[in-house]
Amino acid sequence: MRIDCNHVWEHISGYIDSELDASLRSEIDRHLETCEICSAVLDSTRNVVILMADDRVFELPAGFSDRLHAHIDREIKAPEQP
Amino acid sequence: MERYIVTPPAAKTGHATELLRRMNMPNPEFEAECIRRILAGEKHLFHDLIRPCERSIYFLLLSLLKNESDVDDVAQETVIKVYQNLDKFRGDSQFRTWVLSIARNEGLGRLRKISTRREDSLDAATDEQSGDYTPAILTSWREIPTEALEQKELGAILRSAIEGLPEIYRNVVLLRDIEEMDIRQTAAALDISEVAVKVRLHRARALLQRNLAPKLKGFAPKRKGWFGGRA
Numbered sequence: 001m002r003i004d005c006n007h008v009w010e011h012i013s014g015y016i017d018s019e020l021d022a023s024l025r026s027e028i029d030r031h032l033e034t035c036e037i038c039s040a041v042l043d044s045t046r047n048v049v050i051l052m053a054d055d056r057v058f059e060l061p062a063g064f065s066d067r068l069h070a071h072i073d074r075e076i077k078a079p080e081q082p
Numbered sequence: 083m084e085r086y087i088v089t090p091p092a093a094k095t096g097h098a099t100e101l102l103r104r105m106n107m108p109n110p111e112f113e114a115e116c117i118r119r120i121l122a123g124e125k126h127l128f129h130d131l132i133r134p135c136e137r138s139i140y141f142l143l144l145s146l147l148k149n150e151s152d153v154d155d156v157a158q159e160t161v162i163k164v165y166q167n168l169d170k171f172r173g174d175s176q177f178r179t180w181v182l183s184i185a186r187n188e189g190l191g192r193l194r195k196i197s198t199r200r201e202d203s204l205d206a207a208t209d210e211q212s213g214d215y216t217p218a219i220l221t222s223w224r225e226i227p228t229e230a231l232e233q234k235e236l237g238a239i240l241r242s243a244i245e246g247l248p249e250i251y252r253n254v255v256l257l258r259d260i261e262e263m264d265i266r267q268t269a270a271a272l273d274i275s276e277v278a279v280k281v282r283l284h285r286a287r288a289l290l291q292r293n294l295a296p297k298l299k300g301f302a303p304k305r306k307g308w309f310g311g312r313a
Contacts, residue, residue, distance in 0.1 A: 009217055012291075013284035017265075041217040044295035045287055051298070052244070052259045052290075057237045060140055061150060064157070068136060069129055071158040075165055076125040 003027050008038045016046050109134070113177040121169055128168075132161055135181045141261045142182055142271055145253040146189035148245075156192050160185040175270065178263075182271040217291050236298070243293045251286035258283055 008028055014020045015028055032039050051057060116131040139160055143153040163184050171180055244255055257268045258279065265283075269276045 009288070010284075012217075013287050014280065016287075019280070041291065044299070045217070045291040047298070048290050048294050049259055049287060051236075051240060052255070053262055057240050058141070058260050060137060064140060064154065065133075065136055067154060068132075068157055068161060072128060072132070072161055072165065075162050076128065 003031055005031075005035060005038050008032070008035070009041060012042055012045050015042065016049060110173075110176065114173065117168055117171060117177075128165055131177075132164065132181070135178050138178055138182055138257070138261050138263065138271075139185045141256045142185050142253075143189045145249070145256040146186070147192060152192055152196075156188050157185070160188045163188065176267065179267055179270045182267075183273075186271060186273065217288060217295075239294065239297055243290055246293070247286055247289060251282050251289065254279055254282040255286045255290070259287075 008015075008031055011020055011024065011028060015025065018025075020028070032042065113131060116127050120127050120131065136157075139157050140153060143156050143160070144150070147153050147156065160181070164181050167184070171177065175183075244252060244260075247255065253272055254268060257263045257271055258265070263271065265276050265279050269279045272279070274282075
C-alpha cells in the first residue's frame with residue numbers, strides 16, 4: 001500500500017500518540033522519509049502538542065487552590081448534620 | 083498506550099514542574115488508604131486526597147463553563163459533593179475519573195441554570211461538523227520554543243488559539259493535551275466514546291496546527307534544539 005499526503009494528515013494525531021498499527025505506522029514512516037511537507041506538518045503538530053502540555057501555558061489561576069481548600073476546611077469543621 | 087511525552091532537560095523546565103506533574107499522577111493505593119482514614123475520622127486528609135485532582139477539575143469545568151468565576155463556584159461545590167459522597171466510591175473506576183464525573187454533572191447543572199447559553203453550546207457542534215482540516219504547510223519547524231514560554235506572548239497565543247476552538251474540540255484538548263489525561267479517562271469525564279475523543283482530538287490538533295504553526299515558527303530558537311527529528 002502506498003499512501004499519499006492526505007492519508008498521512010488523517011493519521012497525524014494517532015501517529016503522535018503511537019496509536020497506529022505497525023503496518024500503517026511503517027507506511028507513514030516511509031512516506032515521511034521523502035516528503036518534507038508531511039515531515040514539517042508532523043513536526044509542527046507535535047510541537048503544538050508539546051507546548052500545550054507545558055504547565056507554563058496553562059497555570060491554575062492565583063488563589064484557586066487556596067479558595068478550594070478554605071471551602072473544604074469550612075465543610076470539614078462544620079458540625080455534622082443529625 | 084504509549085504517550086508522546088518529552089522531558090526536556092530539568093534546567094529548562096525546572097524540577098518543580100516535573101515534581102508537580104508526578105504528584106498529580108493517580109495513585110490508587112494512596113487514594114484507597116486516604117479514603118479509609120477519612121471515613122474513619124481523619125477528615126483533614128481530604129485535602130491531600132483531592133489535591134492531585136485540582137487541575138483536572140479546573141480544566142474540565144473551564145472547558146464547560148468558560149467563565150473563571152463560575153469555575154471557582156462549581157469547583158467548590160464539586161469538592162464538597164465528593165467529600166459528602168466519599169463513602170459511595172467503590173473503586174470501580176479511578177478516583178479522579180469518579181471525581182470528574184461529579185465535576186461534569188455539577189458543571190452541566192450550572193450550565194442549565196445559566197439562561198444565556200453561549201453560541202457554541204454543547205448541542206451546537208457535532209462530530210459531523212464540517213471544517214477545513216488541511217494543515218498549514220511549512221518548510222520546516224522542528225525546534226520547539228519552550229524557552230520562549232517564559233515570554234507571556236507565546237502563552238497568550240496558545241491560550242487564545244485553544245479558547246477559539248469549537249467547544250467539543252476544546253473540551254477534549256483541555257483534558258487530553260493540557261491535563262494529559264489518557265483517552266479512556268477523557269472519554270469518561272466527558273461522557274463520550276473513546277472513538278469520539280480520538281476524532282475530536284485529531285480535528286482539534288489539525289485546527290491548532292493550522293492556526294498556530296505559522297505564528298509559533300517565529301519563536302523557534304536559532305540554534306538546533308533537543309527535538310531535532312521524529313520519534
